[in-house]
Amino acid sequence: IGSFGTIEIGHKTEMGKVSQVMDMGNKLRLEKGLRPIELREILVKQDFWEFVIARNTQQFRYQLSQNNDFTDIDTKYLDSRDFKSSLSLEEFTDYNSENHQIKHSKFTELDKYRDKMGQIQYTELMKKFPHLIQSKRGKNGGTWAELYILLKILMMIDKDFIKHIKNIDIEIFDFNEFCKLPLYSRQQRPQKVSFIYVITDGEFYKIGATKNINRRIEILQMGNPRPLKLVYQKETPNNRAKEIEHYLHKYFSDKNILGEWFKLSEDDINQIETIVNQRL
Template structure:
C-alpha cells in the first residue's frame, strides 16, 4: 500500500497515538501527554516537550538514527556494512546558545525525515517511531515498554500495510472469476469488505486506522486476504459464492 495512512493506535491503557503507517511519524505531544499523566499519578514532576528537545541526549540519538539510515541506504550491498557505524555529533555545536541550550527549532530542519514541526489541522511536532520510543523512555518506562509491544512485537504497522496491499490484489482477482468478468464489481468488493468487518466485529467503525483496529484485527484481515487471493489464483475458488463461503470458514486468529 503506497499511501501513508494516518492511524490512531491504542497504546495499552495509556491513551492513543496518531502515526503514519508507512512514514512511522507520530505525534510527539501525545507521547508526552501519556507519559506525564503517569508521572502525575506517581507524584513526579511533568516534563515538557520544550525541555526534552533542549536536551543534548535526544539530539545525539536523532543524529545516530540518521547516521544508521544513511549508512544502510548508501552501503546496502557493500562490505562497509560490516564496519562499525560512527556518528558525528559536531553539528550540535552550531545550534547551541551561549548557555549551552539546544536551539531545537533550527536544528530540527536538518532532520525532517526524523522530526519536524507542522502547522494546520495536523499541527505540532511529529517524530519517527525510534524517536518516539526515546522520548517515551525519558518519561516513563512502562509507557516505553508498551509502545515497544504495540509496534515491535505486535507489528501493527506492518500488518496494516500488508492488509491494504492484499485487499487491492484480491479485488483484481475477483475480476477474473468467471461470474464476475466484464462487470463493475465495486459492490462485490464492498460485500467482501463488510463480511470481513463482520467477522472481526468492527462493523461500527470505518477504515482500518482507528484505535479499535488493533494488531489482531490487522493481522487477521491480512492473512484472510492473502489466503483468499492464493485460492483464487490456483483455481480452488471459481466463483464469488465460493469466495464468500470460503471467507466464512476462515478462523479468527487469537480472538
C-alpha cells in the first residue's frame, strides 16, 4: 500500500491480520503528531458495522448473480453452523428467500447489539460475520478480516490512505466496488448537519434535535419565563439526528417529566455525551 507496507492476505481465506493495518495506520498518525488509535475504538463505531453489513450484502448479491442455482453458492458462505445465521441474511438484509432478491441492507438492526449505554457489542456482531471479520486463538491468534474490511479500517485510522488504496492492483480487490459501499461513499461527501442538544431552565432539561440551534432556543424561550441555558450540543448528520434523539428519549424515559423535558443529573448529562458519541 504505497510506501506504507504490505498486507499479507491468506490464499484461501482472503483475510489478513488486522494488527498489520493498525500498525500501518498508526505509524502515519504518529508522523502527523496524532495519538495512536486502538482497534476497540473502531469496533464500537456505527459506521464500521454499517460498512461490514453493506459488504456482506454486496458479496452475497454477487454470489447470487453468478449462480442460477441457489444451492451452488460458494461453500465459504454456507458456514457449517447455519447458512442464514452466519450470513445474517434475514437479520441484516431485506432479502426475499423465494426469488432470491436482495433489496437493501438493514442497518437499523444494529440497535439490537447495543448495551444499556448504547455501546455496540462488537464481539457478538463478529460472530455474525465470520467470513468478514473474526478473532482467533492459538498459533494464528488475533483479529482477522477480509481485505475490504482491512481497507475500511485503514480509512478510519487516516483518510489519507485513499490516495494509496485506489492504486491497489490485486485480483480480489475492485476499487470501484469498494467505492459503491454506502458508508464509504457517504463519508466522502459533505453532509448537511443537525444538532443534538440539551437545554435547561434551571430545574428540568430538554433533550432535542434541530437544524438551527440558536433559532430553536429563541423559540423555546418565548414560552418559558425562566432563562434557558444550553448545556450540551453535538453536531450530527441530518439523517442521524432524529434517530439519536428518539433513542435518548427512550433511554431516559423513567426520568421524563413532560414531552421532551426530563429531570436529569450532571451524571446523566455526561452519559448523554457518551451515548451520542457512541452512536455516531
